[in-house]
Amino acid sequence: MEDLYIKDYTKARDLAMEEHVFRLRWKYDELSPSMFVGQIDLALYEDCRGLDDLWPIAMKSGCPSAIYEQILKHGNPDYIFNIADSGVDRELKYQGFGEQLYLKSFEALAEKLDASILFIADTCALSSTSEDAEKLWKKLARMQDAEHHFAWFQPKPEKDRDNPAEDCAIASADLKEEFDESLMHYHRRLLSQGVGDAVDAYLKRSRPPKNLVKDKVKRYGLEGTIPYDVDLWTFGSALMERIEFFTDSIEDLNNIARLMLEDSLFWHFVPPYFGYSEIKEVKGPFWFVHFTDSNVGSQILQEGFKGRPDTELLYSTKKGVQVEPELNSGYIFGYLLSASVTSCEEAVEEVDDVLDAFGRQLEEAYADGDDDEVERIEAQNPYKASTENYVLGQATFGIDAYHKMDRERQLIIPVTCILPDTLCSYDEAFGTFTRS
Numbered sequence: 001m002e003d004l005y006i007k008d009y010t011k012a013r014d015l016a017m018e019e020h021v022f023r024l025r026w027k028y029d030e031l032s033p034s035m036f037v038g039q040i041d042l043a044l045y046e047d048c049r050g051l052d053d054l055w056p057i058a059m060k061s062g063c064p065s066a067i068y069e070q071i072l073k074h075g076n077p078d079y080i081f082n083i084a085d086s087g088v089d090r091e092l093k094y095q096g097f098g099e100q101l102y103l104k105s106f107e108a109l110a111e112k113l114d115a116s117i118l119f120i121a122d123t124c125a126l127s128s129t130s131e132d133a134e135k136l137w138k139k140l141a142r143m144q145d146a147e148h149h150f151a152w153f154q155p156k157p158e159k160d161r162d163n164p165a166e167d168c169a170i171a172s173a174d175l176k177e178e179f180d181e182s183l184m185h186y187h188r189r190l191l192s193q194g195v196g197d198a199v200d201a202y203l204k205r206s207r208p209p210k211n212l213v214k215d216k217v218k219r220y221g222l223e224g225t226i227p228y229d230v231d232l233w234t235f236g237s238a239l240m241e242r243i244e245f246f247t248d249s250i251e252d253l254n255n256i257a258r259l260m261l262e263d264s265l266f267w268h269f270v271p272p273y274f275g276y277s278e279i280k281e282v283k284g285p286f287w288f289v290h291f292t293d294s295n296v297g298s299q300i301l302q303e304g305f306k307g308r309p310d311t312e313l314l315y316s317t318k319k320g321v322q323v324e325p326e327l328n329s330g331y332i333f334g335y336l337l338s339a340s341v342t343s344c345e346e347a348v349e350e351v352d353d354v355l356d357a358f359g360r361q362l363e364e365a366y367a368d369g370d371d372d373e374v375e376r377i378e379a380q381n382p383y384k385a386s387t388e389n390y391v392l393g394q395a396t397f398g399i400d401a402y403h404k405m406d407r408e409r410q411l412i413i414p415v416t417c418i419l420p421d422t423l424c425s426y427d428e429a430f431g432t433f434t435r436s
Contacts, residue, residue: 021084022112024105037097038088040105045125046080048118063124066141066148070118073146074153078115082125086133098136106154114157121150164416171414172397175331176281187253192243194260194269199236202265208232212265219259276401278409285394285419287341288411289351290334291383292391297425300391301434304423307331307415332418335383336400336411337392344424344435347392351426354382383408394422 022042046057054076058067071077088097102119110117121137123129129137134149141149202208213235214228226238247253260266292300300306307330341347358377365373398413424435 022081022109024108038086038101040086040101041084042081042105042109042119043084043125044079045082045120047078048076048080049078051076061120061124062126063120063148063150066146066151067118067120067124069146069148070151070153074116074155077118077153078156079113080118080120081109082120082127083122083129083133084125084127085122098132099139102136102140102152106152110154111157116156117154119152119154124150168396168414168417171416175397175399175412175414184250184253187250188243188247190271191253191257191260192240194266194271195236195240195243198266198269199232201269203232216263216265219263220256271405276403276410279399279401282336282398282400282411284396284398285422286339286396286398287337287347287392287394288334288398288413289337289347289383290332290391290393292389297389297391297427298434301423301425304420305332305415305418330415331412332415334411334413335409336398344392344422348424348426351383351390351392358382389425389427391423391425393424394419 021044024040024042048054048057051057054071055068057080058064058071061067067080083102086098086101088101106117106119121129121133123134129150137149140152141147144152208231213230213232216235216239217223217226217228217230220239220242222235222238222242225242226234230238243253243256247256257270260270290300290305337347337350341350361377362374365377395413395418397417398411400409400411402408403410427434
């Protein structure tokens with residue numbers, strides 16, 4: 001039996017259910033980008049932090065005895081997650097990979113959230129659990145000597161909480177490892193979403209001509225995967241599946257994107273290029289600026305940064321967002337300041353000088369009435385920030401790179417590498433400067 005390794009890790013919001021869902025995709029060769037084994041979706045069922053009595057939560061579930069048995073044995077968890085969906089590659093079924101998929105995912109999410117988690121079957125969340133999955137839950141119950149199946153308690157990972165330097169080193173290694181893989185996952189999802197949006201938009205306004213799908217099956221190399229006479233929806237689903245499961249590199253995605261950019265069905269729905277360039281590791285201490293809303297800036301000074309739990313949202317740097325579940329780990333996004341900055345006051349001065357210079361250029365372009373010049377200067381916005389409220393601080397590690405799609409340099413920093421005593425904030429509305 002081969003060990004399993006993370007292929008993709010992402011956190012997404014199910015907009016219909018308004019719940020947090022963590023999706024983990026697994027492979028069984030550490031060095032290969034492919035070798036896909038399966039994936040699992042873990043949905044937040046209950047945030048139990050601060051709650052003393054979990055009996056009402058257990059009673060409203062579909063398996064109260066299983067949940068309460070685990071709580072009596074291990075104590076209250078920080079979170080309860082249910083297995084919203086899971087699947088093993090059809091060629092690997094009944095080879096023991098399902099058990100590894102569950103156990104490795106339980107361990108990975110507890111590590112990611114730095115929390116104890118009670119995992120429950122989907123039937124406990126008043127949904128359904130397959131016969132194969134129930135057999136697996138019964139095996140897990142025997143492994144933990146539990147009377148009732150459908151629940152598994154994963155303890156909070158043990159590590160030295162008094163060694164921030166070690167925490168930063170671990171987080172830095174994780175960031176370097178996740179950077180390319182998470183970026184790949186984001187672009188894969190973005191391109192797949194473009195296919196779905198394009199097909200949906202086309203079918204709302206037109207009826208596909210007879211040979212449209214046949215030509216596209218050939219164009220995108222789907223011969224042998226689907227028949228030539230399928231409908232446009234089936235073609236779109238097959239192309240999305242190819243993008244999501246059978247692309248192993250950014251170059252693979254770029255090749256598909258180039259075909260789509262030359263295709264009138266897709267060209268309005270596909271970004272022209274993906275990825276980062278000019279990637280460099282930054283080791284400090286160094287100063288950075290993180291733009292955010294005024295009230296969130298105050299919260300950061302009081303509680304510290306709450307990082308995104310993964311690098312899926314590498315493209316989003318316009319505002320700082322305190323994520324849920326709240327983590328004193330993960331990553332934040334900001335902009336690197338010059339090496340000459342030695343204090344919060346100097347950092348504020350540098351940021352203000354940059355913003356003022358940009359503002360003056362923009363005002364002059366507007367005064368001249370030159371729309372092309374206005375557009376050119378707006379594209380050179382030094383921070384691409386939609387707010388002038390920001391938090392400043394020092395960190396000891398980050399990755400600074402040029403994002404091709406956003407056309408700007410972006411700095412990704414592990415929260416555990418930020419020096420909390422250096423934080424300060426600036427509120428543009430009140431012109432106030434505050435230290436942590």
